[in-house]
Amino acid sequence: MKSVNVYFNRWFSVAYHYMNLIRGNEDGMPFRIFATHPDINHMSLQGADVAEKEPALTGLPYVEFCVDFCRRHAIDIFIPRLHMLDISRHAHLFDEIGTKVLVCRDAELLESVMIKDKFYENVKAKGIMAIPDYHVVRSAEGFEAAYRDLAAKGHRVCFKPTDSEGGLGFRIIDNNRSPLQELLGYVTPLISFEEARRILAEARSFPDLMVMELLEGYEYSIDCLAGGEGRLLAAVPRRKAGGRLRLLERHAGFMELAAKVAETYRLPYNFNIQMKYNGETPKLLEINPRMSGGLHITCLSGINFPYLAVKSALGGEVPRMELQRDILAAHIEQPVIVTEKENSAAPDVVN
Structure with missing residues (x-):
């Protein structure tokens, strides 16, 4: 079976986990992971099969860099984070070379979600959740x-x-x-x-x-996966439970909210809703139109959010999934060798 080529542009360090979740998918689908970052030793690149240094560009020149990278490496799926809005505005350039981009193609909606006061006004008008x-x-x-x-x-x-x-x-x-x-x-x-x-x-x-x-109650991060036409495929509420502890919780109210957000805004693939209580009322902090920084913890639920988004983009059938039981989880550091030197008498020391 031919490997599917997946590209991550500049991401957070946790993209290392996303790459391995895609690579270790339950269907045994083979993947080859590509990544770029301005820092060639960045942790996100350690999960990639092929890594390159990313130039300091913005706007259309940056998009053209990504298009060229996708063309040179025959990328099937592009998962952007940096300059996501510019990429959305020029998504047709990726269509022309056969690369599917995991991004909201409604640039106006994407911009409103990313600018918090604009989105608050939108949410207030629709009345689907409380805002501060x-x-x-x-x-x-x-x-x-x-x-x-x-x-x-x-x-x-x-x-x-x-x-x-x-x-x-x-x-x-x-x-x-x-x-x-x-x-x-x-x-x-x-x-x-x-x-x-x-x-x-x-x-x-x-x-x-x-x-x-200031919202001072429990904080929840709801990781979501959506298909076409506003269909919610999975949602797992993740609550901060002290220190590094996170509770993956079957919270009926937030499950209903996730379905309502998916239906109302039709954000595709992975997105994340952040809510926090003030007293008895949960209020919106923000919605991230991408994979969240804690998504690898949410995947301990057994729902492989990064892979299933890729599978959906490739036209695969992704059934509706739910959290089966509450799970208390945490994370620990994992040592990773970034580079090795042979025949070196001693490491370089910087004073």
Whole structure:
């Protein structure tokens, strides 16, 4: 059987696990994994059969690099992360060379999902889930007004850029923090209102910030797999359970929510919904139109999300699957040899 060639452009380190999950699929389908990254020693490349260094490009030139890579290596399936929106806008270039791209081809929808305030407005209009109280600000004066409004409503307040991934730029306003304790302890996301306002006031400009109520209850990450026409094929809610512990939980409410999101937005293949409780109400943090950073843990459910997305893209039949039992899981580091040197008297030392 001929191997299927799969390409990952610049991904997080956990792509190492996705590659091995695809390679170790339950159907015994043979795969050859290709990957690129600006750092040729990046951990994500250690799971690839073929790795190349990626150039520092943006926009159409970057897309053209990916198209050329796919052409040179006869790539069957391309799983993008970096510059996903540009790739979606030019998906027809991959169609022309016979490469299937695991990306939402509705570029307008994809952009709205990736820009948090735009998506919050969309969700609010459709009414399919609760969203936090928030304001989008572009000035220090706007920041102060937003903070005072949310605080007057009884909320603790946090903020982050509207266009960012994960925890980048996320800060919690805490006016009772101890700078000395923080200096001598762990790095935290805490910052006082006065310090945040001063920094913003001194800046000539800064990216749009979403200032919002801090959600302090349980946090869930719902990993989803969808087929065509808004059909949800699988959804597994994963709750942070302290430290590295994660509970894969049969949460009926979030299973229903995942089906509603799939039907409403028709995001294809893998996507992820992040929800967090404030009191008794779960509210939306964000939706990621890609595989999540913790998806390899969710796959301990027995549902091979990365492979099944590839199988679906190749036209294979993927049945509806459900989590059969609650599972408490965690992860540990795995040592991996990146390079080896022969006949070397001693390693190079940098002072």
